[in-house]
Amino acid sequence: MGVITVKDLRKDFIAAKRKGFLKREYLKIEAVRGISFEVEEGEILAFIGPNGAGKSTTIKMLTGILNPTSGYARVLGLDPQRDRKKLTYKIGTVFGQKSQLWFHLPPKDTFELLGSIYGMEDKELKKRVDYLCEILEIKDLLDIPVRKMSLGQRIKCEIAASILHKPKVIFLDEPTIGLDVVAKKNLRSLIKRINQEENTTIFLTSHDIGDIEKLCKRMIIINLGQIIMDDNMKRLKYNYDNKKIISLRYAEDIDFNLEDVKILSKTNNAVKLEVDMEDRDIDDILLKLFKLGKVEDISISSRPLEDIIAEIYSIRGEV
Amino acid sequence: MKKYLKIFKISIKNNVTYFKDFIIGNVFTVIIVIIFFFLWKKLYAQNIKTGFTFQEMMWYLIVGESFTLNYNRIHRNVAQDIKSGDIAYKINKPYNYTLYILFDTLGRNLLDFYISCFISFAVGIALVGPIKGYKFYYLFFSMIIMLCGVILNHIIHITISLSALWVEENMPYAWIYGKIVFIFGGLLYPISLLPKWMFKVNFYMPWSFVVYHISKTAVKFNWNDFLFTFLGQVIYILMFLFLMLTIYRRGVKMLNVNGG
Structure with missing residues (x-):
């Protein structure tokens, strides 16, 4: 059994559309329409699709943020909705366009806070921060307020914050968005290193094909809420190239x-x-x-x- | 609890950056107190009966103003978290989001609270002087119910802010509550000035434990009022905590995270 198992997962949203001054019409939007897949331990999976395809909605269901309309989802054997709190100890998330760092404070403070939130001992936290400083090359950034950092530096610290508690699965939602070529390249090698050194499963969504090409062996393409392809990269190239x-x-x-x-x-x-x-x-x-x-x-x-x-x-x- | 105290601590640290804003914000409090001073001076000149001396009335209003902080941030932040999708980061951690907001905003407002008290009390002493026979330990116990009032008001505000989980825009509800506190909670005047039946109804309402009972007890201190206020606050804090957590549990299932 994989670390992520999804069977016939669906998510509908109800959107209100104004019809006249007081009348409203309610529309059902099928964001995810019965998707099924499995992800194995230590795998780096690219989960891609055009805007509005249902990528982020899927991630949010797998991390327990959104309740699915129907279907089955298990992450590390846990039900993301029912066991959300338990699951938060085992997964990490990076949403490229959002931040979890305290803006006016250096990342060291956020790391200390997250250490308390995840119930880490001081010694354990220090050891982990030292390790992440080494692999993410952020030692010099620890005491700089987040507001004074470049986007590339901030994303590195965001990743450190997300994996501080040694998650077994990391959900990366467009982690390289807005980064320059050099920063992207560095970040990709860091993600690869985390995957190799800690055997962390990585679930990646990105519009940047470079991310996928450099990092992933398998790719799932989703469009209009449905999986239209689930294949490994070699076969994909062979079949379509x-x-x-x-x-x-x-x-x-x-x-x-x-x-x-x-x-x-x-x-x-x-x-x-x-x-x-x-x-x-x-x-x-x-x-x-x-x-x-x-x-x-x-x-x-x-x-x-x-x-x-x-x-x-x-x-x-x-x- | 340790994690929530850490959130509280880091929030204070993060908001020291806004120290200048706090000072500027309190200029407005000073202006309000001065306006009240001239307004009530005129009214007292016409032998109005309020149950308070002029000096007590001024201190009543000053105490109320000093801990009525900027609560707009709470509902604005909750609505913003939902609209921007930032809530995705905040609810996938091993803590309760509403308690996170509570300790975060308490941390943000604590500094504001102390600065506000210091400035308001300084203005009070300059305008009307200290109340005769007022003992220092009255102030100590008054500070306890003031803090409980701040906590209760925060919890009520968060409870109202959670309406954003259903409707995204929670501003109208927060605005109505703000006006209720202003008129029926005793912020504008002691509610004992309301018609008798209205006073009786509002006397036991949560909003009067946010301003009226606190300011009155702080000015006309006696143990009965103190215990009544403190117990009322504890009961309402527990009630609203329960309500807040229940609404959150239900609302989070309705959550429609934007931004992706």
Whole structure:
């Protein structure tokens, strides 16, 4: 049995719509429509989907914040709603756009408070803070008021606050939102390290494909409240990566005229193409491209994962 | 309990940043006391009967003003937590959210309470002088019921603020309660000035244990009034604590977290 088990989980919201001055019409919004999945211990799972797909609602049901309309959910064998208090000792959450740090105080104070809230002994807390300072590289930030920190520094401290009590499962809801490239890269390696060193299960939602590519082996795609794909990354790429991007630069201007390829961009002597490998052979295409003129430079790459996911959203979104 | 005391402590620390705001906020209290001074001076010149001497009346109003703190923050914060979705962080911890809010706002308001008392009492001494025959230990016991009044008022405010779990906007309810305290709780005048039947009804209501009984006991101290006020406050604190926790338990099931 996995650390997270979800069976036919549903969440409906009732929204009031004004109809005239006093009349109101009530609409049922199906945010999550009967999803089922399992997450194994130590796994890093990407739980992705477009805006309004039901990602955050699912996280909030799994962390006991929202009551599901129906269905079954267990996290570490506990019912998130019934055993919410018990569960809070075993899980950690990071909501990228929210903060749990006290704004005017240094993070050290929040850590001390959280230590008391989670019933940690002073010695145990100190040891844990020292460990997190080392892996998250936040030792120099401990005494700086949160309001004076950069976003990247703050997120690191948010993560430390969320895993202070050694949770077995961490829910990361868009942890890298708003971070610059370097901060994102650092944060990803830190998440990986926490996962490896403590065998922590990580449930990640993100709109940043880089997060998913660098961190996760498995991906669940949700759209309109339903799971449209649950697969590992390798298989996903294998199944959907049937298009290649070929960029060429010729020695002189060419008159480009080739059938069955999609031109993505073109100048006088350079062209970028997308080739569907399902009905074409790469050597056949290359042969034709070389015949067009003297090639000075060539590169062949896979489609970015971002494009593959966008395609999955659009093809399978209307289930 | 240890964790709630820690919340209380960290809240005080966090809000020392707003020290200047507290001082500025109290300028308004000083202005109100001065307005009351001239208003009641005029009324007393017409031989109005209130059951209080002019000096006692001024001290009654000063005591009431000194611990009627900025409670707007409570319902604003609860509503904001729900609207912004920040509540997601606050309710997934091993504590009770309403007790978290209680100790957090008590921590925020404690400093305000002391500053307010100090400034108001200084203004009172400057305007009308100390009450003759007033003993120092009266002040000590008065401070106990003042603190209980602050706690009771906080709990009532949080209970009302929880309406945000259903309707998001809790401002109208908090506003109505504020006006009830002002008119029927004895903040504007002692409720003994109300028509007899109205006085009798309000005498036992929770809002009169938030201002009237406290201010009256502090000014005209006697043990009977003190015990009546203290016991009334304890009963209402327990009642509203129960109500607050029950409403929260029900409301949290209705919660519709925004922001994701």
